[in-house]
Amino acid sequence: MLIQRLSLGLLTLFVVSVIIFLAVGMLPGDAAQAMLGQAATEETVAALRARMGLDQPAPVRYFHWLMGILQGDFGQSIANGREISELIGGRFANTIFLAVFAAVISVPLALLLGILAALYRNSIYDRTVNVVTLSSISTPEFFVAYILILFISVQWGLFPSLANVGPTTPFLERLDKTFLPALTLTLVVVAHMMRMTRAAIINLLASPYIEMANLKGISKRKIITHHALPNAWAPIINVIVLNLAYLIVGVVVVEVVFVYPGLGQLLVDSVQRRDLPVVQACCLIFAATYVLLNLTADILSILTNPRLLHPK
Amino acid sequence: MSKLTRLEQELRAGRLSRRDFLQAATVLGFGAVAPTILSRPTFAAPNKGGKFTAGIGHGSTTDSLDPGTYENDFTIGTSFARFNFLTEIDANDELIGELAESWEASPDAKVWTFKLRSGIEFHNGQTMTAQDVVNSFNHHRGEESTSAAKPIVAPISDITTDGDNVVIFTLEDGNADFPFLVSDYHIPIIPTKDGALDWASGIGTGPYVMQSYEPGVRMTFTRNPNYWKEGRAHFDETEMIVIADVAARTNALNTGEIDLMDRCDIKTLHLLQRNQNVVVEEISGNGHYTIPMRTKLAPFDDNNIRMALKFALDREALLETVLSGHGAVGNDHPIGRGQRYFASELEQRTYDPDQAKYYLKQAGLDTIEVDLSTSDAAFAGAVDAAQLYKEHAAAAGITINVRREPADGYWSDVWNNDNRGWCFSYWGGRPTEDWMFATAYAEGAEWNESDWSNARFNELMTMARSELDEAKRREMYVEMQTICSNDCGSVVPLFNNYIHATTTKVAHEENMSSNWANDGHRYFERWWFA
Numbered sequence: 001m002l003i004q005r006l007s008l009g010l011l012t013l014f015v016v017s018v019i020i021f022l023a024v025g026m027l028p029g030d031a032a033q034a035m036l037g038q039a040a041t042e043e044t045v046a047a048l049r050a051r052m053g054l055d056q057p058a059p060v061r062y063f064h065w066l067m068g069i070l071q072g073d074f075g076q077s078i079a080n081g082r083e084i085s086e087l088i089g090g091r092f093a094n095t096i097f098l099a100v101f102a103a104v105i106s107v108p109l110a111l112l113l114g115i116l117a118a119l120y121r122n123s124i125y126d127r128t129v130n131v132v133t134l135s136s137i138s139t140p141e142f143f144v145a146y147i148l149i150l151f152i153s154v155q156w157g158l159f160p161s162l163a164n165v166g167p168t169t170p171f172l173e174r175l176d177k178t179f180l181p182a183l184t185l186t187l188v189v190v191a192h193m194m195r196m197t198r199a200a201i202i203n204l205l206a207s208p209y210i211e212m213a214n215l216k217g218i219s220k221r222k223i224i225t226h227h228a229l230p231n232a233w234a235p236i237i238n239v240i241v242l243n244l245a246y247l248i249v250g251v252v253v254v255e256v257v258f259v260y261p262g263l264g265q266l267l268v269d270s271v272q273r274r275d276l277p278v279v280q281a282c283c284l285i286f287a288a289t290y291v292l293l294n295l296t297a298d299i300l301s302i303l304t305n306p307r308l309l310h311p312k
Numbered sequence: 313m314s315k316l317t318r319l320e321q322e323l324r325a326g327r328l329s330r331r332d333f334l335q336a337a338t339v340l341g342f343g344a345v346a347p348t349i350l351s352r353p354t355f356a357a358p359n360k361g362g363k364f365t366a367g368i369g370h371g372s373t374t375d376s377l378d379p380g381t382y383e384n385d386f387t388i389g390t391s392f393a394r395f396n397f398l399t400e401i402d403a404n405d406e407l408i409g410e411l412a413e414s415w416e417a418s419p420d421a422k423v424w425t426f427k428l429r430s431g432i433e434f435h436n437g438q439t440m441t442a443q444d445v446v447n448s449f450n451h452h453r454g455e456e457s458t459s460a461a462k463p464i465v466a467p468i469s470d471i472t473t474d475g476d477n478v479v480i481f482t483l484e485d486g487n488a489d490f491p492f493l494v495s496d497y498h499i500p501i502i503p504t505k506d507g508a509l510d511w512a513s514g515i516g517t518g519p520y521v522m523q524s525y526e527p528g529v530r531m532t533f534t535r536n537p538n539y540w541k542e543g544r545a546h547f548d549e550t551e552m553i554v555i556a557d558v559a560a561r562t563n564a565l566n567t568g569e570i571d572l573m574d575r576c577d578i579k580t581l582h583l584l585q586r587n588q589n590v591v592v593e594e595i596s597g598n599g600h601y602t603i604p605m606r607t608k609l610a611p612f613d614d615n616n617i618r619m620a621l622k623f624a625l626d627r628e629a630l631l632e633t634v635l636s637g638h639g640a641v642g643n644d645h646p647i648g649r650g651q652r653y654f655a656s657e658l659e660q661r662t663y664d665p666d667q668a669k670y671y672l673k674q675a676g677l678d679t680i681e682v683d684l685s686t687s688d689a690a691f692a693g694a695v696d697a698a699q700l701y702k703e704h705a706a707a708a709g710i711t712i713n714v715r716r717e718p719a720d721g722y723w724s725d726v727w728n729n730d731n732r733g734w735c736f737s738y739w740g741g742r743p744t745e746d747w748m749f750a751t752a753y754a755e756g757a758e759w760n761e762s763d764w765s766n767a768r769f770n771e772l773m774t775m776a777r778s779e780l781d782e783a784k785r786r787e788m789y790v791e792m793q794t795i796c797s798n799d800c801g802s803v804v805p806l807f808n809n810y811i812h813a814t815t816t817k818v819a820h821e822e823n824m825s826s827n828w829a830n831d832g833h834r835y836f837e838r839w840w841f842a
Contacts, residue, residue, distance in 0.1 A: 041462070041463070041758035041759075042758065043758075044457070044459070044462060047455075047457070047458045048458040051458065079373075079374030079375075079376065080374055080376035080527060081376065082527075090526075146559065153563065153567055154563060154566050154567055157567065160567065160569055161564055162555070162560070162563075162570075164569070166526070256556060256560070257557055257559070257560055259553065259557070259560055259564075261526065261529045265373070266528070269372045270373065270374060272720065273374040278374075
């Protein structure tokens with residue numbers, strides 16, 4: 001079972017790598033041209049192209065690249081000659097840091113809000129939470145970010161507007177600097193998780209066994225935490241993991257607004273400059289993140305509900 | 313902050329003359345105390361110290377330390393921060409020697425002898441020699457070179473040294489502007505290590521020493537303790553951060569996290585100016601927008617059509633709409649008002665649908681339909697500009713079909729090739745007339761974006777280049793501007809101002825150079841905290 005999933009995951013990654021390679025190859029222009037920008041002359045572009053190995057046919061380049069990856073070598077950036085592993089390393093750590101920070105705030109918050117909303121459903125509280133979280137998810141994230149900056153940073157001066165962290169930034173300072181981006185991401189992802197928690201629990205509340213518990217006279221709170229929630233975990237976990245993946249791969253806009261040196265910005269820059277090895281490496285990392293997180297979601301769902309191991 | 317304190321800061325920062333300060337203070341009712349402020353000794357010398365942070369809109373993770381690849385405001389800024397050049401364009405836009413103490417030309421302006429300052433050390437303690445200069449130039453020369461400065465160094469046929477302090481350049485043709493060319497940011501003097509140019513270490517002779525660099529994120533610097541220039545490099549530490557998003561840059565300046573932001577957003581400039589702790593500064597430079605027509609393609613191969621289109625644009629309206637007035641109208645040639653040989657006698661072209669119709673008639677047409685390719689990749693507002701052009705031209709019976717092109721790939725697929733007949737473009741401007749003309753208007757030049765060739769123009773360009781007599785040179789450049797305006801394929805509608813903003817504690821000398829944005833990108837070296 002696990003092995004089957006793992007190999008399917010690997011197959012997915014392989015297919016993704018081919019798609020990435022083909023898609024990237026279809027972009028107009030190439031790295032040599034993009035690097036020299038408006039300053040490119042035919043002569044300099046040709047010289048640069050030859051130096052970068054861009055004059056070789058695509059299948060050859062793909063094969064070289066794949067072989068390198070299998071040996072743990074992502075190759076070098078063709079734009080500035082730096083090792084890609086070195087280029088990505090620090091930024092990936094930054095991306096993970098921000099994702100974890102946002103998750104640590106948003107996941108418990110979403111669960112708590114969701115459970116309470118199920119408990120007091122259709123109350124003023126339920127409606128308020130729904131309206132607020134749905135509004136924040138419906139607002140474009142850059143707008144949420146600017147609003148937060150306007151009040152928290154510019155007006156009240158509580159947190160900096162630049163998430164300008166470096167490799168040597170101490171942990172506490174890092175938390176301070178990344179608080180606004182983490183808060184923005186929290187506002188963006190909470191609604192989804194909260195609504196799923198609420199819906200999954202409410203869905204179960206109509207089941208006969210809950211009715212039985214009700215008839216036994218167990219308190220509402222206990223019914224939800226002891227009887228409904230354990231059976232509701234599977235869909236909730238799936239949604240949480242989906243949002244975690246989003247926190248890692250979908251935060252380019254937040255990175256731009258807060259000038260946070262994460263992987264998304266690197267990907268955007270590299271696409272613009274046709275730095276194909278870097279684009280491919282980033283995409284592969286993103287794809288791997290999705291595959292890995294989905295795998296985790298499956299395993300966790302099975303752990304909370306062993307019946308899933310034996311499909312009908 | 314009281315208004316008087318603000319005035320005082322403006323004065324200290326060199327943004328207000330003493331006379332203006334007195335007048336303004338009197339208007340505010342502080343006339344009595346103003347003279348005592350003027351007599352404070354703090355105005356005399358710039359303060360030392362502090363950490364200066366610049367938020368720059370350009371910069372990419374794909375940037376390299378190789379000076380031959382510098383092409384954005386971030387890498388250009390780091391070039392001026394770390395390096396020196398043979399010559400420098402100073403705050404008054406005058407050419408002065410930097411690493412070169414003096415220079416002289418042979419009468420035909422073909423052989424240039426530069427005498428170097430002696431005893432200048434690189435950041436690693438190595439002494440700069442004439443050989444380092446030769447190597448630094450050779451880095452950009454030769455068949456294999458991928459340097460963006462290749463066109464600049466191409467006319468150099470030979471570089472030799474005469475002892476440790478003299479470098480002799482021999483050019484294929486005479487060039488009176490050669491000392492200007494060697495001030496280019498691509499050609500810093502870099503040390504040699506094991507026989508090769510050591511650009512990878514980031515070491516130079518300049519005001520600041522690189523401490524850390526993460527491409528597309530930041531570069532940090534400390535002051536060069538042995539810097540050879542007097543009265544320059546006042547900050548202890550400096551940092552350059554890439555902030556691509558203009559709103560993020562503005563926020564960072566408003567909260568004081570950075571001391572300088574470049575490329576202010578024109579649309580919200582009036583809001584930024586309301587902040588009492590921020591000063592917005594404009595430099596009218598030589599940067600300009602162009603709308604080049606491919607002169608070898610129909611219908612633009614007929615100069616009557618080109619003239620019709622030049623008359624069919626309301627430049628004043630464009631200036632107000634696209635630049636909110638932060639610039640000047642262009643006269644269909646690329647020479648800025650501040651340049652040495654600007655043709656002030658040439659009449660400014662205005663919006664005149666009747667003239668446009670007249671030229672259409674000359675071409676044997678009543679109406680015409682043309683495609684105009686545009687994208688905000690050319691400059692912010694290029695799409696709006698195309699729409700305006702369409703409206704203006706309609707009055708002259710000209711139908712412009714605006715084609716929006718993707719920003720991605722704009723410079724390779726749309727601009728400067730025969731795929732499109734007419735598109736938008738921009739130029740950063742060049743410090744000399746010849747440099748600008750030779751780059752984008754000479755026959756056969758790689759970036760001759762309108763594919764224009766005019767025999768008289770090209771002849772004049774070669775003559776003027778080696779002419780050392782000022783008056784004769786001026787005459788030739790005026791004629792060239794006239795030819796350009798009346799024949800060339802490029803509509804030059806606007807010259808854009810460079811706009812940056814700083815916190816009020818930042819100060820500089822009275823003038824700022826206009827060859828590039830941000831005081832010629834020499835803010836680290838020239839500015840200080842008041």
